[in-house]
Amino acid sequence: MNVKSDLKFSKRGDALIGQEMFHILERANEIEKSGEKVYHLELGEPKMYPPGRIINKTIISLLENRVGYSPSGGLLALRKEIASYHSEKLNKKLNFQNIVISPANLLIFQFLDIICEVDDIVVLFTPAFPTYIAACNYIGVRTRTVSLSIDDGFQLTKKHIDEALSLKPKTIIINSGNNPTGAVYDKEVLGYLLEKAVQKDCWILSDETYGMLSFNKSFFSMLNYNYEKLVIISSFSKIFSVPGFRIGYLISGSTVSDKISLSSSTLYSCLPIFTQEGIIIGTSIMDEFTKQSRKYYKKLSKECASIIDESDLLSCTMPDSGFYLFIDIRKTKLDDMIFCQRLLNEYKTAITPGSSFGYEGFIRASICGNIKEVKKGLRQMVLFANSL
């Protein structure tokens, strides 16, 4: 089926231009097909083994032929588990109506699309998770960025919040337990954000996917606050090392969560039952399992940062959470895209340029893969930097 090249897409269609991260992955695959080994530090795909009970329960569910439709908002039992888990932590009452199940990536789009018109302003703090940028571009909102600084350890500060709100946003997106920097934001600053957002009647989308993987600093959840225009997103992908399950959730007032359920119903009907039933079993060991993960990632991030230190041209702040290092390559004088391309082609190491996060002069190394490969990849990076 041949297609002429002059086909016209809609504005939204034209706004879909793809992420550099995936182009790098493609190029890495090409190199591997030619028989050469590539070290993968580009994707946040944890290689720890997921809890056996999640896999086992998913399998049992499949064996019981639970292959039909589930409710659009997610299985009631899963919504209840999440509500009760957070209610206990917060000492406040959430119920299942506050929870809706959907892939976390999709929830970003779903939320923005039901709230924002094309003319509305959405503020992102950069470096920012590429999906925020891609979803905003796709929807066509006016995206404004406020740049964080390595001098503050990429912390969000009151100054950044004032700057963000001066842009008159409809929505501010924050991401504590940050991807890519690993920064965990201060309670005091988040309190200030809430206060100012309430004053300006601004929505807050708080992506807390990496909150439970906070190992150097106590994680403060925006869930501690009550505000009708506050929406929290999280996911089981990173917590349980099951990114392919595609199960995340949103917590909000029921007016918003009901609308998101309708969005899911219209867009894709529902998620599988069996994956959700697997995750339900996982929730009972979430604290125990993430405690192990935190310990592991804390040790790992130290070891990896010390490899980076071996080059005078590279440096990074120590992450407080997650499994990424956001590395300053400005001393190499190379553009971050060029750095990543050359690192891949010459040193067979795949990594993501800071430009993908709206932040030039830096690169993101994902250290959640096979540990030997990760360290080897980082050493390749040091070799490359030192060769410049």
Add this chain to the structure above:
Amino acid sequence: MNVKSDLKFSKRGDALIGQEMFHILERANEIEKSGEKVYHLELGEPKMYPPGRIINKTIISLLENRVGYSPSGGLLALRKEIASYHSEKLNKKLNFQNIVISPANLLIFQFLDIICEVDDIVVLFTPAFPTYIAACNYIGVRTRTVSLSIDDGFQLTKKHIDEALSLKPKTIIINSGNNPTGAVYDKEVLGYLLEKAVQKDCWILSDETYGMLSFNKSFFSMLNYNYEKLVIISSFSKIFSVPGFRIGYLISGSTVSDKISLSSSTLYSCLPIFTQEGIIIGTSIMDEFTKQSRKYYKKLSKECASIIDESDLLSCTMPDSGFYLFIDIRKTKLDDMIFCQRLLNEYKTAITPGSSFGYEGFIRASICGNIKEVKKGLRQMVLFANSL
């Protein structure tokens, strides 16, 4: 978390109003919770057992810890299998670039959203699958309907096509192997549609989900034609009785399928690997398995139609494909919504009003559930109709 009721959604958010089908399901669940039995004929959720090898392979994949990310466009092996399956049937060359994997329901939205602007006209032939209507409303295109007639057995005719094209549509959606009517469209008419669409430079979205379940008439696929603005959607949900796997596919020129991959990447990243690997194994027995299904549904639809015939106030055309009966209730003088509500409340039988398909005076019975329950539900419907 309390939310005031005066929260404002975007235009798109406001356009999400939900489907009557799901409200009926909710009401049915309420009745069941009170301890009463409900006969379910409202959802197209096949209760045949899926091929064991699909379930087994999915389980093996889970046991092998294949719980990471897959490519946004779907696993290459699955795209290749689908391309080669259709290439053999059609005696033409499709390759994996023509195929993109995504839930079929979502593909309807993805396609319309990358092609249509708000001002564009999309033509549906009613009765129409509710997702077309919901997706069009959500995107905000100007939806125009052309009404098919029971007098033609709900066939698409040249007259309907002329009417559709006179509305100057950007896109026409057709659905042979129709849900809800079961009609399979004539090759000659589809050829006429293609000819006219080419003349008018109009997109055709051909939903062929039920094509392989065509038992009374040879199914003619639009894939037989080459036209750059022709896009085919199908799904494994109904073929293999695994609706909860959420795996469908789109076939088009690579300019469109590449764009849909980017859409998936932006919206939800990817589908699970393990479900796709299960389906890959299924494709080798697709013809054999659907042959059994066709035989089963042919017999079943006859038996069910003969139950409907027991009431003078009800009638239906014999479906050519699928597992729905679209029943004319106009002689009952009841509004179809009222009919369905009363049937559920008084006779404990859940069924979908024609209004959900943009077609009043009719109801859709899904007969793919447990056969005893289905027949009992239809008998309840006859009792109700005869009581009027």
